[in-house]
Amino acid sequence: MSRSDRGGRPSGGRGGGPAGRPQDPGAMLDDRGADRRARGQDSRSGAGRAMQNVHNDGGYVSVSSPSGGSEGITRQEGFVVTLRDAYAFVQSADSERQYFFHYSEIRGGGSSRDLRNGTELMFDIFEPRNGDKPTAVNITILPRGTIKMEVDIAVDLRGSIHKEPKERRDERGPDRRDKKDILLMTGRIKTCPGQSGLGGEPAPDSAVFGIEDTVNLEDGSPYKPRTEDEVLFDMVFVRATRQRRAVRVRLVKAKVDPRETGIVSALKDSFGFIQCCDREERLFFHCSEMADRRGALREGDEVDFIVEKDRDGRNVGRAIRVLPAGTVSFDKVLGEDVAGNVERELRASKKGGRSGGPPLRDDMRGSGRELFGGLIACEFEGQQLRLPFEGEDVDLPAGSRGEEPPAFLKGDGVSVKVVLHKPSGRKRATAVRLVKFGKEGREQGVVTRSKEGTGQGQIRCCDRQEPLPFNIGDLDSDPVAAAAAAAVGTEVEFNVVESRGDGRPMAVRLERLPAGTVSFETVIDGPFRGKVVNCVPSGAGASPRQPQAKKKAMREGPAGLIAIDGAHVLEAAGPSQGQNGDSGGRGEAARAELPFGWSDQSERAAVLRKGDVVSFAVVVDRPTKTRRAARVALVAPAPAAGCEAELPSEA
Template sequence: MTSVPSELYQHNYNQFSSTSMKNLDNTEEIISNKTQRELGIIEKLCSTYGFVYCCHRDGRYFFHFSEYKNDITQAKIGDVVEFEIIIDKRKQKPVAINIIPVSSEIIGENRVEGTIAVVARQQLLNNGFDEINFIPDGKVTYVKKGETYFLPYDITDLQDSSISIKVGDQVTFNVGQDRRTNQFFARNIELIKNINSPIATIKRYRGVISTMKDSFGFIEREDALKEIFFHITEFGPNIATNIIQPGVEVEFDIQDRHNKEVAINIVILPKGTVQFDEIDKTPYIGRILQTLQNKPKKSNETLTGRLLYDTIDNKMSELSFGERDRCGLYTLLENDIVQFVIAKDKRDGMMRATQISLLDQSFLKSKEHREMGIVIKLDSSTGGQIKCLSSDQIISFRFTEVMKDNFQISEGDPLEFSLAMTSNNGDLPHAIRIKLLSKDSLLTMINDRELRLTGIIERDPQDGRIAERNNRGNDVQTITDNKVQQTQNNDSTSNSINRSQDSGTIRYICDGIESTIQFLSTNMNNVSTLYYGDKVEFTFTSNSKLATNVTLIERNRMRGWIVIIREGKGFIEQYNNKTINNIEPIAFTINSFTNDSTQIDLGDEVEFSLRKISGRLTAENIVKVPTTIQNLYSVLPTIHRGRVVSPVRMITNDDCEILGRIQKLNDDNIPCECYTYSITGVKNKRVILLPNDLVTFSVAVGLDYSTRAVNIILENEIRKGKIDTVKGQFGFIDFACEENKKIFFHNSEIDGGFELRLGDEVEFYAQYNLKSGKPCASKLRRVNNLQRPDRLITKLKSINFDENKRQKLIIVRQPRNADEKSKGFTSIRIERAPGVLIKNQQ
């Protein structure tokens, strides 16, 4: 459709268009065109001012209510107005003045004759489109100066809505234009008078979209054996593009463009409206003579398959069929016995077979070799892999080969299938004509043959041995105290044999039922150790209670972060995207690391396998890996202040709290919501956080929109306490930390080299020791006064000594060194005044 000729409009509109369509972008042009009237839409209304959007400058201008030349209480957002633009003297910005409400549409005075192309339907404005951008679905066509124009219209544009309008009716109308969007419409539509006889309607065609590409496609016509081109714009602006796809039934007009037919004015029809065939519902039985062949690219032949059947009068006859005539997409082979119905094409009267389905008696008559297998892997979009029971061969399959509608296949399900080879699959066999089997029917058919299933390790054979090893000391003591020692020794030997043959447990699903089966360590195939959660494949027989030939398929490797390390043991926070605030700690030992364990620090990310010992999960085969926690959370920029409610701490050797809680404080120090945190969220991971400690932190949002406290910094790391014990080079401070009431210190951590005594008050930093992981004090500083108390100084000064009666120390011999020559003391003796300490001279 081309633009509407300007001759259709009144003179004052042309004058308006010639001025308002100009694009004035700078301030000088605005000043020089002060009297020019602009067209716009009220975009926002506040208490005493608002904003208007200029349609032709693509700008947004401020205005005061005093500039609105009508009742401002009647104005509303979306109203069309005319205004002038000036430069505000104070802010040097353009503003709108002399605002006058105008009509949103211009209607031409001239009446135009045209024809109804598409009948308008009743549509409401609340169907997902706004009032400004709404395009009616009716269309009027007319020709002027050799050009064809199509204008949209709505039911409200009919002058007499009670008159039935049909496609092809001759009408007159006015041309209107929306001043906001410049869209043209047909308005004030009226039927041409003095036409009493019915007017021949334009023929509408129907069909089905057969091919769809980027913005165009082809429609298979209902009335002829050919396809017609269409462009996506012919569906109108109110149709979503994702609806237009092959198989959609449509109605359309045909127009010649460049000597080629194209479909225009396309309307989507309800499914089942277009019928190409007349179908006889009588079922027939036939035999496939020729399977579907790949047609050449330039060939229009679609019915490449042929079958033979007995007619009603007992005569043999042949019918052709195509891809769309099968009930399923599974493969049909020559001599297959099928059931079908006969369809007659209404366009050329040609007969063909349709609704073709394969019968079970076809497998019996053709003696087709059928295999059985177990699904070991699935791809949700295409298919999967089958483990063949007759061999160890892995066979691929596609869901399209399953001979059942609305099926559901899971790993471990038994299937029956045939094998085929195609060049597209690299000459490798693949499964076709697949039938679903139940577990009971499969066991009956295989006659006690081995069945390969997949499962998950629930308990591995070494779990029991490790638990027994931990309790071996208690068992020996019990045996010693028993009076019947010989009997106990025999039992111990028997238990040792049983421990060497400890069984593991595999959990698997077969035929929709979850079950468990035991296995021995001697039945493991390709590995010496299995861990909790490992995916395995095993052999199951109906007359055995143990799984054999257990083969590892995939390791269950978990990820987490080191939370606590204490004397060769510790705990890991396991990453779990399902549960955030209820995470079970995973215990580990330093010996479980496969690389250098001395490089492990708090907060390090590790990868590990799980083992369940006495019902508790432990980590083994641990490897340090690069950190990825920054990919799991997005940190918000705001920094908050808070108070530690419960810290990350070790309770006992077998229990700990790997998640702590911090309560946010507002500006008035009023407690607010609480956030969980872990060791990964603490800036200095060696610092010890205690209840009621004041911290600063940020909030991080996870992939599941959960929140955590991160970037945690302790506001005051200095702690205070009194010396409780001094033992040589170390001691303890009376300070409650985790499960202990005292904290260890070493003399090397004392600042200034002072000698600490019992009861001294000290300041220190509480941190986890780098080697042992235990809490310890560092950078100790004595805070009590070194001067003796005043009462003691006064007492010493008041004491009077009698020089004649008091005892004296007489030096008999000066001390000598080892050489018996030099004197032992080299410094001069200084008299000490009472109450004054003498500093050490170095």
């Protein structure tokens, strides 16, 4: 049984319909009387007997009853979307709704045999008064191509991409995609002002478009619209969505994207991450975004790329190209060298790499003890800056083996370059070079031992009792010049640091001093006065049979003690150290006595006796922090027995 036999031949039905040949919608609009006559031939339709009003709204054709009742008929166009045995569904061309119709509603000599999916129809919409769903009635089959879904508004308009179209996410098919999904996948083009449409009226200011509305590029590759691209397009009015749509979108001038640079920090199977130079961010990228897929990408490669937004609004890398090694720089040098002073010294760490900075390559790493945490104060472009620096920011001196950067201590004068770390926007110091040693913490001494074979020497220090070792190479980068400079008796100035090997103190950063600069004693001129309270025999009266060492000890040893009015003398001389290294100022003040030797007398031939009043100066031994009397001179001899002389007042 055929579809026509099962459904019955059109014998008239609810609503009636036009007789004769189907008409084009535009022809129907021009000849409204013919439409009314055709509709009035069906006496079985109450709506057909009523006077009809026909109007056009952007290609939308409708016919309504003037009675204003709830039961009315509207003339529309559409396409067959679903076929069944005795009925089918038609998709309206003027909306997104579908309407049921029975094959008995087909008019104009057509039959159900002529229906296929996509067949174009003209029909009325019958809305029952009882509230049932509207149905399609009075159906006329139209020739293919009769229905125009789009009405031309303007052609060859110039504009720019305001919003990029998104990719389709809904895989249910276009027939089931709702309006929200359609809006998510469409882009928008803004029209350049001053352009006109086909009717001479000003062109609309914008229109939506999709990927399917674009035209391929000249080389045949698909055009991927991007924001701010300049395009040429036509504009139409879409009947189904009642929107203005841009079609035949052609690229005129592509947006020139600034390419950024970075280093590939991680790679997985088909994607990776880039540490950016110009932003503090790690960008995701897919390996399909490689501009040249012939070469293999590796971690640490330097690349440039374009930053774009993905469907979730996150930044990703596109059009990635590999650059030659050494091209990418995370820093920008600002101006010339400036002078500064070290405020905080570098500290050693087992962990390498700058916090928040690029990953260190193998050729950028040191011996495993990375230095960090230094701080330099300087003036740059009228501003006082405190710039951080690390071990890799230090310029190694000429002739250095490159194992470790030189040590910088607080107060050192340096020359630096100010650089801007582009990802973070922070400044730091680099190309740090030592200009002069700081005076803070500097000590003096005399070289007492020098061995060229081992490259080691020893210094007698002015301010400490224990001698300090040093490396001969610290005096000069030239081994020959360093050996000559480290001769025994050379006076030097240095800093003291802990040795990395055993933690013992050692002298570093040595600098030669002119002869006569170093002094192991500090002389405090008085003159002070006191009374001799103890004397020992002079070495001059020693027996000829005594050994020479004992004679020398008697000559150079202590000659006696001088009792003093201790307060003013000890305050002027400062604190002293006892035999155990403890401060002996308090006990010595109680005794108010200072030792002196035979060599400390102004007149070596003079013999001082107990009770003699003398004048003297105070000498402080810097290594031991002990004090003694020097330049001792007789002021008044001791009184005769039974008489006590008072200490003469100071002149």
